[in-house]
Amino acid sequence: MATLGLSKVFILDKYFTELQKFWETEKKLQDASSSNEAVHLQQRLRSLSTELVTLRNRLHVGQPAGAAGGAGSNNNSSSSGKPDKSPSSGAPAVPPRTSLAHTAGSSGHTLTASALVHQQQHGHGTAGPGLNGTALNGSSNHRMADLEPAKRHCSLPDDGMVSCVTALTTRTTSSAVISDAKSSSKQQQQQQGKTGSNGQQQQQIVGPVNSAALDDLIHLPGPLTEDAVLKCLQARFCAKHYHTNVGPILVCLNPYTNVGNPLTLTSTRAVPLTPHLNRVVQEAVRQQSETGYPQAIILSGTSGSGKTYASMLLLRQLFDVAGGGPETDAFKHLAAAFTVLRSLGSAKTATNSESSRIGHFIEVQVTDGALYRTKIHCYFLDQTRVIRPLPDEKNYHIFYQMLAGLSHDERVRLNLEGYNLKNLRYLQHGDTRQDEAEDAVRFQAWKACLGVLGIPFLDVVRVLAAVLILGNVGFTDGPGVEVGVIGENELASVAALLGVTPSALLRGLTSRTHNARGQLVKSVCDANMSNMTRDSLAKALYCRTVATIVRRANSLKRLGSTLGTLSSDSNESVHNQAEVTSQHASTIGSSAGGTGSRSMTALNNAVRHATDGFIGILDMFGFEDPKPSQLEHLCINLCAETMQHFYNTHIFKSSIESCRDEGIRCDVEVDYVDNVPCIDLISSLRTGLLSMLDVECSIRGTAESYVSKVKVQHKQNPRLFEPRTLDCRSFGIQHFAGRVTYDASDFLDTNKDVVPDDLVAVFYKHTCNFGFATHLFGSELKALYASDTVPRGVSFRISPTSHTDLLNGDEPISTLTQDFHTRLDNLLRTLVHARPHFVRCVRSNASETPMQFDRNVAMRQIRSLQVLETVNLMAGGYPHRMRFKAFNARYRLIAPFKQLRRSEEQAIEDTKLILQNAQQLKSSFNASTSWALGKRHIFLSEGIRQQLENLRSEIRRRAATGIQASWRGWRIRRRWTLRRSKLGSGLPSGSIGQKQSQHQSTSSVVAAAAAAAAAAAAAAGSGTLQRNIAATAAGSGTGVRPRPQPIAGTPPPDPSEKCADPKMIQQTCTLFGLDLERPPPVPPSRSYTVTGNTKLGYPQTRVMKTPFPEEGEGEVVLLKGETVLVIGASPRRGHLLVEHNNTTLHVPYQFMELKPCNINV
Structure with missing residues (x-):
């Protein structure tokens, strides 16, 4: 300083x-x-x-x-x-x-x-x-x-x-x-x-530097220290600038302002979007449309940092850019799906009142810059919360909203009359404070969104009510063999809600079938086992309801996802990756065959190009340290570690290794923290904590023996520490964001994740009259009743799984941690093949106080997210590299066209020429800029990348301005010539003479445009910029490659020649189910409109909502509030035919509304 x-x-x-x-x-x-x-x-x-x-x-x-x-x-x-x-x-x-x-x-x-x-x-x-x-x-x-x-x-x-x-x-x-x-x-x-x-x-x-106006931390002057970065973020936070760039990476601060229901897509409608989020979406759409390469927007940060709300803002912006905006049906369906899922998948935790307990990967299929399909992949881990929320935390929001929003008649119908937060066992042990008014409003919105998705409201609330009441059913050890039942009335209510008899439900909860050497043996469970089975049923009902709603929401959008095996809601086996991969690889085709095989290869590549590109928004779990930490939290923190490792690999490791491989020495050495040892400690194949847990589950071990083996195996690992407690079932792990002590008391039972077939068999369609409950266990019932003996002593997973993963002797193939780890690996494979865009979210304080910045809280997160290391790399290192050919193709318009060699052998010379001209055109830089020439790549700092992009955009803008000016000038002059000839001859507007005069020589038009463009270029800039614009506009041989002209005397093309391969056309028709001899008929236009489920024929009386035409488009014919007569549908899309003063007008339908008298008819 x-x-x-x-x-x-x-x-x-x-x-x-x-x-x-x-x-x-x-x-x-x-x-x-x-x-x-x-x-x-x-x-x-x-x-x-x-x-x-x-x-x-x-x-x-x-x-x-x-x-x-x-x-x-x-x-x-x-x-x-x-x-x-x-x-x-x-x-x-x-x-x-x-x-x-x-x-x-x-x-x-x-x-x-x-x-x-x-x-x-x-x-x-x-x-x-x-x-x-x-x-x-x-x-x-x-x-x-x-x-x-x-x-x-x-x-x-x-x-x-x-x-x-x-x-x-x-x-x-x-x-x-x-x-x-x-x-x-x-x-x-x-x-x-x-x-x-x-x-x-x-x-x-x-x-003094105005830190609040500093939009990008790489432009932070002076020594780049943690204090400087923190003060800049604090200054921008106080100025209500919550988004700050670190080059291409975005840092978002959570101000905790009131935005209604922050986890839903509808809450973003009234929120003005910041240009920072807009740039992230625009860049993702641009790169996807230009390259066809998948894009992934990855949000990371601790719990409560605002990842979910930021993902909703990004999704809304993506619809504004490529999806037609929030008024489309696709957006409304997606908004309804998220409103339903947020209530089912969010809960209050010790650090976050709106914690999303379900990870989401939103896959948005984009082709030619337009959104056409979406799919939601869900990662549900926190199942134990359904039956046992942690102290000072809450169960899922939907339970509280349901109790506040149900009417008296609905409560009676669902057997919930007289129940509240104090007397429901699954709710009374957590935080019982409630804002009933807000919960009631959210429940009504949730109910309406179920209707939008076409999901019966009563089916879902019957299952949810059964889960709540089931918690009040208990079992005690009696004097005899049978267990005692606590809450027989509750048991009867649950049975009625699920459509089964009380005796059948009691038998499924308290009895167990065993397969002893081929002989089926029935036994009665003790009280502890019966209570565990009850909790397993509650978790199974809830998890499967959520998965069913996700599948229903995805099916509404006609999804053909490229990530079919990513999430549990897809119901596909996580162990069938080889088959899926081979099928996908078979579509690539071979170029060694004849014409037919080449045609099929081209067709398959075209189909794959149209369906493989997507833009994903990843909102996964953030780092957590609850008390006590259970198996779900270990998986959540493993996910956070994995996302941090992906960030380290993409930002730090790849840049450093690329420079080392090509002999480039960086000015700045970035000392980032590699968290691979922690990931290996948890998920190593043989000695990882999760693998050892699976082994302990298979031998029916105990929590004490598991923790003892872990400590012996990893006693030399610095990432594993001994907690300050006398409990032999606890151990500690030093994560990238801090230390966490885990309680392994329920690790084994949670990992097994099983429900017995005695209980599943209760919901068979012949004994259960509630079809939705039978549907929840449909796959398991199908596999179970494939044999004559039911039940036969097998177990199924609590969470929904695949058909091939159902039966393996008497235990499921995979455990909870195996399934989650495999899906996490699949997600990483998808992210590796996508171009990532990182958004780092930071919470401003620990108490969720609006507009309060806690330096200590922010500092801990900045350290764990390695923001300072990122700033150092972006400011002084080489985070970007490009092949010489790719660099020249993107920035060649900066250099004079004649001086470029445009050859593979001299690509590096063109690169140097472009950089020299960039320096001449942009003599003053706002930040230090650097580059280095490697063996195969040019390495760029973030500063020079930004300067090159700005220079390229400026040249393109000036060229576009010159072209537009020349064309507009020619158009105005041409119009005036036609108008003058019309006034002189007295011909009508649409006469033959006017139409003939409109067809002039193309060469004269191009010459006029070129001359005007050259003049505009001369006025716009100087030097190389003038020459480039003038050459681009003129299109002559002096600057730009001329359009090839046919050779004189060349005969016209033979009309009998085929422009397309007939085999490819036939294969295309076969692929899409079309008959080559019979083209599909043109659908007739409807002679009616549908309003309020009522068909209304023509003519109709409507009222104008806005003037037509709009202001600036000509003389107003129809005024606002005027009554008009609609006589039919217009051939123009989205228009209606309106008769006015013996003239037929084509008026957009949104300009009019039906009169009340028509609706009543």
């Missing part, structure tokens, strides 16, 4: 303030609870050490107060140009941060624009102080700084004072400045900020 024009008293005070921070950070480092926190504290120590060295040099005797000293330099040079090696008293014990200024042998260097010009003029480059005389001519790694001195970040002290900043250093940590080293005195003047021929001091005093 440079401090110019300030007294030594202030500098001394600042020095001791920074020294106190240094000591406090050292203490925090000793007590660090996670590896992420330790790395961040170490970086903080290095930054503070650099600050202390800089301030110490300011106080040095004989050193001017305004002398420039780079905050990132290593032992800042004194006025003599030599390092100051005499540390003063009180200097930090930790050595200052190593300078990133390039030494001998480095392939990268930093240049100011003035130095670049000087080097080009004199043919050499002289290293300034700090470069140790390293020559820079042969380097292939370039860094361009501003023509004007770059501003150094002003760090705000704790007392709110703003320090001034100095210039003459770039934003990178190197303090080197390349200058014309004619004499050592001139170097010394430049280092101290003295320029000009008269030798007068010309220090630039820059005011």
Whole structure:
């Protein structure tokens, strides 16, 4: 931090303030609870050490107060140009941060624009102080700084004072400045900020940086520290700017403002969309339409950071861009589906009052920039919450909303009369506070959305009511063999709701069939086993109801998903991946066959191209640390670890490895935390915690033995720690976001996830008169009754699974953790083949207080999400790489067309030419920009990528403006010629003479457009930009490749030649079920309209809602409120025929509404 024009008293005070921070950070480092926190504290120590060295040099005797000293330099040079090696008293014990200024042998260097010009003029480059005389001519790694001195970040002290900043250093940590080293005195003047021929001091005093207006953290001036990033985010949060970019990555702060029901798609209707989210969606749609490559928008963050609400905003924006907007039927169906699922899948937790307990991957099929299919993939883990919510937490929202929103008659019909939160066992042990008015409103909305999806309301609430009442049924050990029943009336109510007899339900809950060496043996369960079976039934009913609703919501949109095996709601086996993969691979075809095989290959590739591209929005579980943490939370945190690893791999690891493979040295070394050891600890194939749990379940072990084996196996693993408790069933894991202690008491039972066939058989259609309940167990009943003996001592999964995963002796093939882990792997395979767009969500405080920013809470999340490391990489590293050919294809319009070689062999020369012209056209950059030429790729920093994109957009905009201006000018002149000829001849508007005069020579039109475009280009810009625009508009041989013309004397094409392969046409018709000899008939237009389930024939009387035509489109014929007569449907799509003053008009249907008298008819 440079401090110019300030007294030594202030500098001394600042020095001791920074020294106190240094000591406090050292203490925090000793007590660090996670590896992420330790790395961040170490970086903080290095930054503070650099600050202390800089301030110490300011106080040095004989050193001017305004002398420039780079905050990132290593032992800042004194006025003599030599390092100051005499540390003063009180200097930090930790050595200052190593300078990133390039030494001998480095392939990268930093240049100011003035130095670049000087080097080009004199043919050499002289290293300034700090470069140790390293020559820079042969380097292939370039860094361009501003023509004007770059501003150094002003760090705000704790007392709110703003320090001034100095210039003459770039934003990178190197303090080197390349200058014309004619004499050592001139170097010394430049280092101290003295320029000009008269030798007068010309220090630039820059005011405080407006952090609230800083839209991208890579443009953050000064040393990039955690404190600087945090203060910038806080300033933007206070200015109500909750979204901040880190290059292509978006950071979202959750302000906890009231937006109604925040987890539904309908809650986003009245919310203005920010340009940041719009850019994310626009970029995803653009890349998908240009490349056909799948895109994935990945939201990550801790629980309560606003991931789900941000996903709804992104989905709404995606519909606005590619789906026709919120008024389409597809959007209404999707909004209804999310309203239903949010009530069923969200609950209040200790840290989040609107916690989404179901992970979602929203797959949106997009073709040619238009949305045409969507599918929701659900990941349901928190099943135990249905029967036993944690202390101070709640069950799922739908139960509270149902109790608040049901009418008295509905309560009586559902046997819920007299029940409330206090006397329902599944609800009374958690948080019983309730906002009945809000819950009632949400329940009515939920009920209406069920109707939109076509799901019978009574079927769903019967199951939900049965789940609630089932919790009040209990079993005790009696004096005899039979168990005692607590709540016989409740048992009868549940049986009536599920459509079975009480005796059959009791028999299914309390008896068990065993297969002993081929002999079926019946036994009576004890009270503990009966109560566990009751809870298993409650969880099975709830989970299967949710899965059924998801399938129904997806079927409404005629989905043909490319991710059919991702989610449990697809009911496809997670163990049949090989078959699905082989089937998909078989559609690729082979190019070795004849014409028929080539035609089929082309057809298949065309079909795959039309269906494979999608844009996905991933809203998965965030990191959690509840008390106590159960198996579901271990899976949730594994998911969070996996998403963090995917981010690390894509952002950090791939960039670093690519640079190393091609011999590129980066200016900035990013020390990111790799969480692979933690993932291996949990999910390793042989010794992972989940694998060991499956083994323990298979041998019918106990929680104590499982924890003991885990601790013995991983006693040397630093990620596993011993919690401060005497419970032998607990263990701790150090995750990327902190430490979590897990209670393994229910690990085995939760992982088994089984329900006996004695209970499933109760819902067979011959003994159950409630068809929806039979449907919930349809697959299991079909597999069970395939044999003559029912029941026969087998078990099924509580959560719905596939047909082939139903029976394997007497146990299911997979467990809960196996199924989740396999689906998580499938999701990762999908993300690996997609282009990711990351959105990092951060909660502003821990108490969900609106508009409150808690620095400690935000700091912990920034550390765990590695935001500072991302900023360092984007600002000073090479996060982007492109093949030379791809780079030239995208940015070739920046360079003169004639100078481009346009060949594979000279692609690197074209790349250099483009970069040189980019520097000439854009002489001043807002941020340091760098690039490096590798063996096969060009490596770009985020800064230069943004500058290149801006320059490309500017050139295209000016070219489009010139083309539009020329065409509009020609169109106006042509209209005037026609109008003048019409006035002179007196011909009517649609006469033959006018139509003939409209057909003029195409060459004259093109010539006029080219001349006007050239004139517009000359007025728009200068230099290369003028030449490119003029060449683009003219289309002549001097700038742009001319359109090929037929050779003189060439005979016309033979009309008998076939333009398409008849075999391909026949195969296409066969594929889509069409008859080649009989084309499909044209459907007749309807002679009526449908309103309120009533057919209304023509003519109809309607009232105009808006004038027609609209303002600006001509003379108004029909006024608002005027009654018109509709005589039929128009051949134009979306229009009706209106008779007005003996004239027939084509009026859009949305301009009119039916009169009440017509509706009553």
